[in-house]
Amino acid sequence: MTTLIKNAQILVNHHLELNDLLIEDGRIKAIGHQLNEQYGAADQVICADKHFVSPGLVDVHVHLRDPGQTAKETIETGTLAAAHGGFTTVGAMPNVDPVPDTPERVAAMVARNQAKARVHVAQYASITTERTSEELVDFEGVKRAGAFAVSNDGSGVQTAGTMYQAMCGAAKAGLPLAAHVEDDSLYQGGVMNAGPTAERLGLPGINNVSEAAQVARDVMLAEASGVHYHVCHVSTAESVRVIRHAKEAGINVTCEVSPHHLLLTDEDITMDNPMLKMNPPLRSPKDRSALVAGLLDGTIDFIATDHAPHTDAEKQGSMKTAAFGITGIETAFATMYTALVKTRLLSLGQLIELMSTKPAQLFGLKDAGQLKVGAPADLAIIDLEHEYEIKADQMLSKGHNSPFIGWHVYGNVLMTLVDGQVVYGKDQQK
Incomplete structure (x- = not known):
């Protein structure tokens, strides 16, 4: 043909x-x-x-919700949405039910993806069993079963000892470790960024240090373990600063930023609006400026959507009770092209590198992100x-x-x- x-x-x-x-x-x-x-x-x-x-876009941070949460999304609908957004390879996060935390469960997820997906799906295994425990998975086993990386996305690994042992295991198996960075002891049940807007709306805030403190901890553990440490959805100026210094020190750290953190701030939340509730939250204009600067100077390696579909009912009511997360895979290229290329902050070629070539290269997706003879x-x-x-x-x-x-x-x-x-x-x- x-x-x-x-x-x-x-x-x-x-x-x-x-x-x-x-x-x-x-x-x-x-x-x-x-x-x-x-x-x-x-x-x-x-x-x-x-x-x-364009070469097919690559998004290494997508929630397909399947199995266990198929009222929100399925492999079929999520990957069709990816294709609608121009994406041909996505990385499926492991916060599904059951969690892919054993070689057998990873193998079953890989087979399920192959049978139902419209685009290529690279499967994450979790870092710990059930994604929130302190018990590590069999890193070499889940890699043999088809996992391309490990993550507990949606939950931060709370203890340094667990994270260090996880990094050592992932490094030995040759798996990138993608971290949701969030210190629960500093998080304190917030629903949006801590600051004047949260105070005006009477909503509990999430402070910057709950993210940045784990980044600072983790880059030192990454240096000691030798793992490829990847920071998911960076949102604060402090995190960008820590990552920049870690890269200057030669630590094997990469990071991503989501389109909504580049486009919006907490000042866009003019009322109690669940459609603007995500984790990490929309931050201050100062944080947004730091993210844009980090993207332009190479501190931030690429763009990933954190596509997080929910039912209409889950996103109604107050931010205090609604689910965290927004969809993004169908709007990412258009919003980024309009905001970054049309305004001449980036060239079209640079945007394609950020949304296709670099995520594929950094996560070892050898056949993705290329438009050339033989690919x-x-x-x-x-x-x-x-x-x-x-x-x-x-x-x-x-x-x-x-x-x-x-x-x-x-x-x-x-x-x-x-x-x-x-x-x-x-x-x-x-």
Whole structure:
């Protein structure tokens, strides 16, 4: 089976050039001009109409909620939503039921993903059994079963001794350890960022040090253990500072930032609004500025969505009782392209590195994040020219808990291919 994509704008040395792509048996066979003359007529022709063709985006921080929480999301709906957002590889977090905390459970999750997913799914195992205990998993066993990394996302590892032993085990097995950094003794039941806005709204606050203190602890443990230590969803200026200093010291630490922390602050919370409740919370304008600076200077390695769908009922009422988390995988590229590339803070090539190439490289996803001859034909066709409105009824996730509904943005994903097969196209929308 051959597919020819004609009139595609492709990044070549950070500049867009008009080319055609020939796909054969799921891989990119050729990139250039007049390919039909060289290789013969293709079985299928897709006209890109001079739109941008990107390597498939990579998001290593996604909650698919399956099994155990399928009212929120399923593997099918979550990965279709990923394809709608231009993502062809996602990392599935382990806060599902049952938790993938044994080799057998990891193997079952890998098989479940392969059977039901529309895009490639890399599976996390947990760091500890049940994700919240102090008992470590069998790191080498879960890696053999198919885990690409370990994380207790949603919960911080509370004791330094447990974290150090976990890092030693993960390092020995060659697994990255992705940490949700949150010290429960400093967290104190908050629902939004501590500060003037929380005080005005009468809502309990989450202070910056509850995150940054664990980052500071963990980078020293990472230095001692030699693990690849990855900080999930960095949100504070203090965390950025600690990570910057750790990198300068040669410690093997990487980190991600979520689009909502780059776009919004606690000052955007003008009322008790559960759609703006996430963990870590939206921080101050000072923190947001530090995150943007960290992204621009390379302290922050890449962008990850922390896609966290919930039912409508779970996101109603007060922030005091509603669930933490927002969806993000369908809106990430468009919001980031509009906020960062259209304003010339980043080039298009830099954004693709942050949302595709770098997460794939740093997490050892060897076949992801590439658009070159011989690579898998994982790609997205994206309209960069026309503004559109983000609408809830066009989302393919089960969750519509997004603060970006109603925003006008650029970067509309028109089609996504995985292994050369169309997994999302405009005719597939609801």
